[in-house]
Amino acid sequence: MAGTGMPLLDISGLSVEFRGGSRTARVLNDVALTVAANETLGIVGESGCGKSMTALAILRLVPSPPGRITGGRIVFEGEDLLQASEQRLRDVRGHRIGMIFQEPMTSLNPVLTIGDQLSETLVKHLKLDARAARGRSIELLRAVGIPAPERRVDEYPHQLSGGMRQRVMIAMAIGCEPQLLIADEPTTALDVTVQAQIFELLRELRDRRGMGLILITHDMGVIAEMTDRVAVMYGGRVVEEAATAEILSAPAHPYTRGLIACVPDLDAEEAPGADLVEIAGMVPSVWDLPRGCPFADRCAEAMPRCVAEMPPTTVMTAGHSVACWLHQGVPS
Amino acid sequence: MALILFMARRLFYAAILVIGVLILSFLLIRLAPGDPVDTLAGQMGGMTEEIRAGLRSEYGLDQPTLVQLGIYLERFATGNLGYSYFFNLPVLSLILQRLPATLLLVLTALVLAVVSGTILGVLASRRPNGLLSQAITVVSVIGYSAPVFWTGMLLIILFASVLPILPVSGMTAAAVSGGWLLDSLDVAHHLVLPALSLAVVYLAQYSRLTRASMLDVLGSDYVRTARAKGLEERKVFFKHAFRNAMLPIITIVGLQFGNLLAGAIVVETVFNWPGLGRLAFDSVLRRDYPTLLGLLFFSSLLVIVANQLVDVCYRLADPRIKAS
Ligand SMILES: Nc1ncnc2c1ncn2[C@@H]1O[C@H](COP(=O)(O)OP(=O)(O)O)[C@@H](O)[C@H]1O
Ligand code: SF4
Ligand SMILES: [Mg+2]
Numbered sequence: 001m002a003g004t005g006m007p008l009l010d011i012s013g014l015s016v017e018f019r020g021g022s023r024t025a026r027v028l029n030d031v032a033l034t035v036a037a038n039e040t041l042g043i044v045g046e047s048g049c050g051k052s053m054t055a056l057a058i059l060r061l062v063p064s065p066p067g068r069i070t071g072g073r074i075v076f077e078g079e080d081l082l083q084a085s086e087q088r089l090r091d092v093r094g095h096r097i098g099m100i101f102q103e104p105m106t107s108l109n110p111v112l113t114i115g116d117q118l119s120e121t122l123v124k125h126l127k128l129d130a131r132a133a134r135g136r137s138i139e140l141l142r143a144v145g146i147p148a149p150e151r152r153v154d155e156y157p158h159q160l161s162g163g164m165r166q167r168v169m170i171a172m173a174i175g176c177e178p179q180l181l182i183a184d185e186p187t188t189a190l191d192v193t194v195q196a197q198i199f200e201l202l203r204e205l206r207d208r209r210g211m212g213l214i215l216i217t218h219d220m221g222v223i224a225e226m227t228d229r230v231a232v233m234y235g236g237r238v239v240e241e242a243a244t245a246e247i248l249s250a251p252a253h254p255y256t257r258g259l260i261a262c263v264p265d266l267d268a269e270e271a272p273g274a275d276l277v278e279i280a281g282m283v284p285s286v287w288d289l290p291r292g293c294p295f296a297d298r299c300a301e302a303m304p305r306c307v308a309e310m311p312p313t314t315v316m317t318a319g320h321s322v323a324c325w326l327h328q329g330v331p332s
Numbered sequence: 333m334a335l336i337l338f339m340a341r342r343l344f345y346a347a348i349l350v351i352g353v354l355i356l357s358f359l360l361i362r363l364a365p366g367d368p369v370d371t372l373a374g375q376m377g378g379m380t381e382e383i384r385a386g387l388r389s390e391y392g393l394d395q396p397t398l399v400q401l402g403i404y405l406e407r408f409a410t411g412n413l414g415y416s417y418f419f420n421l422p423v424l425s426l427i428l429q430r431l432p433a434t435l436l437l438v439l440t441a442l443v444l445a446v447v448s449g450t451i452l453g454v455l456a457s458r459r460p461n462g463l464l465s466q467a468i469t470v471v472s473v474i475g476y477s478a479p480v481f482w483t484g485m486l487l488i489i490l491f492a493s494v495l496p497i498l499p500v501s502g503m504t505a506a507a508v509s510g511g512w513l514l515d516s517l518d519v520a521h522h523l524v525l526p527a528l529s530l531a532v533v534y535l536a537q538y539s540r541l542t543r544a545s546m547l548d549v550l551g552s553d554y555v556r557t558a559r560a561k562g563l564e565e566r567k568v569f570f571k572h573a574f575r576n577a578m579l580p581i582i583t584i585v586g587l588q589f590g591n592l593l594a595g596a597i598v599v600e601t602v603f604n605w606p607g608l609g610r611l612a613f614d615s616v617l618r619r620d621y622p623t624l625l626g627l628l629f630f631s632s633l634l635v636i637v638a639n640q641l642v643d644v645c646y647r648l649a650d651p652r653i654k655a656s
Contacts, residue, residue: 059560061556061559061560063551089562090562090563090564091562092562093559093560093561093562094560094561094562094563095562099560101553101556101557101560103553106552106553106554107553107554107556107557108554108557109554109557109558109572109576110554110576110650110651110652111575111576111649111650111651112571112572112575120561120563120567120571121561121562121563124561124562124563125562156651156652158651158652169557172557172561
């Protein structure tokens with residue numbers, strides 16, 4: 001299943017900065033990622049590592065000001081989105097790339113009906129008329145498992161539970177059959193049974209439609225269940241990337257090892273959703289990133305060199321790269 | 333249906349409120365120094381004590397205050413607001429005759445303030461640090477601190493002497509009467525300055541509020557969702573952001589309607605606009621109790637009606653609010 005041939009999405013050198021007064025925060029630093037069609041890439045890391053910002057940057061939705069994409073390429077279907085015009089970008093957003101946000105409770109407009117919010121994407125991208133869009137909205141609601149969609153379509157977001165709202169968001173994101181779906185912690189705010197249902201739904205949609213999927217989570221259990229490949233993020237950087245099976249069996253970066261150690265018994269076939277137990281210490285503030293390895297102050301294996309110099313990303317074996325001084329000079 | 337029930341209940345409470353306002357105003361007016369008969373006597377260049385006593389008993393002023401209140405309320409219940417001491421006319425017809433002028437002034441000012449305030453606020457929110465944003469901040473600070481009469485006087489000075497293109501007094505030019513079209517144009521011409529002085533404070537406030545509200549909403553998750561769908565910025569602005577941003581404005585308009593009405597009294601006096609405000613001002617000077625009470629009754633009625641309308645608007649604009 002893992003990607004072969006030209007990737008659907010190829011991100012390289014992506015950097016994002018935030019300005020606050022005279023200070024600058026490097027929220028993303030030289031991020032590189034690829035996603036192939038029909039592949040699920042997981043992005044994992046603790047809160048504040050830059051996962052959401054990466055997702056927003058792909059659609060050029062980084063809040064600006066204070067944020068700014070300062071460099072890199074985001075090549076989607078052969079086209080660099082960072083060079084695209086606003087108009088071209090609007091054709092990609094919601095059409096070729098769908099996005100599901102972390103906050104189901106606030107991501108729908110409270111004064112517009114579900115049907116209205118679903119239809120407008122269909123009208124804009126698929127050029128459906130109002131009637132056809134309404135019919136298709138009902139179908140989409142049914143496809144994401146919302147009961148009585150004929151009635152729900154005319155309701156407002158506040159009349160739906162959090163799980164139902166997230167389903168609406170998913171329906172909205174897949175409405176135009178995108179090539180790539182980005183799901184940013186789609187179940188964070190939801191209870192465990194609903195979480196399992198949402199993941200089941202995402203898996204089914206991916207398999208049926210052959211989309212590329214980027215699944216952002218802070219949960220290694222979800223990674224194990226759902227993804228083909230994983231990028232581990234820390235301090236605005238991708239610190240390790242490999243096939244999921246390889247990451248789980250042979251994690252190279254101390255941070256990745258920490259994340260895995262936190263999950264109680266990954267082999268047991270339990271429902272995803274077991275939360276991370278803390279790795280001692282805290283994620284560094286983006287306003288105050290160290291010069292060397294961002295993980296140094298929490299790393300049990302840190303060496304003097306780690307504090308002084310940023311470890312470069314090296315390829316360990318084909319498809320497995322890591323940014324850590326422990327693995328410098330390992331032949332590829 | 334629920335909405336109708338809700339409004340019925342609101343109206344019931346409103347009625348109780350109005351009666352309360354009436355009783356309180358009645359007592360307050362009696363507490364004020366001065367007496368209508370003395371005032372009348374003063375204007376007529378003196379009266380004998382006999383005539384004064386006769387007038388007092390005719391007006392019922394020789395009775396104890398509470399008895400007077402009882403009589404007033406009893407008449408009020410039958411729709412009789414009494415007679416004006418000064419005009420010798422039924423208070424009701426006096427008020428109805430002047431109500432349109434006030435409504436015209438207040439509604440024009442309100443529409444002017446809300447429409448231009450929101451337009452300016454929305455434009456400013458597109459560039460939160462732009463020139464328009466800064467201008468709005470400055471103007472609204474001045475607007476907050478400038479009393480209505482001061483703005484009015486300034487406009488009068490400007491248009492009476494410096495730039496005499498707008499009339500500064502009255503509602504019609506005596507000479508004109510050339511059919512309804514010319515007459516309306518004439519009234520509109522006279523309306524410009526009073527409406528402007530009444531509106532300017534609110535215009536400043538609403539533009540600032542709209543700007544802040546728009547900026548708040550533009551940073552919300554659902555606006556981000558709208559952008560992520562690939563909608564044009566125009567749609568994001570007006571369909572997704574604007575309606576949400578208007579909710580606090582609707583609330584404020586409702587809360588401030590009373591102030592607007594109070595402002596109208598000042599403006600009508602400054603510009604000699606023949607409405608209820610002018611009448612209220614004169615009635616206070618004349619100690620014309622029945623007229624004054626009638627006016628207080630009508631203004632509370634206006635405020636209540638306005639609040640009901642605002643409430644309905646709010647309910648239409650925000651589906652989260654259930655009629656219950
Ligand atoms: N609007 C903002 N202003 C300032 N800093 C921000 C803003 N949004 C996010 N950040 C910072 O950017 C970093 C990355 O955030 P984010 O991508 O949301 O993390 P994640 O999704 O991995 O939890 C965090 O340290 C966060 O504090
Ligand atoms: S570079 Fe050094 S501090 Fe950073 S993870 Fe590797 S060993 Fe730890
Ligand atoms: Mg996030």
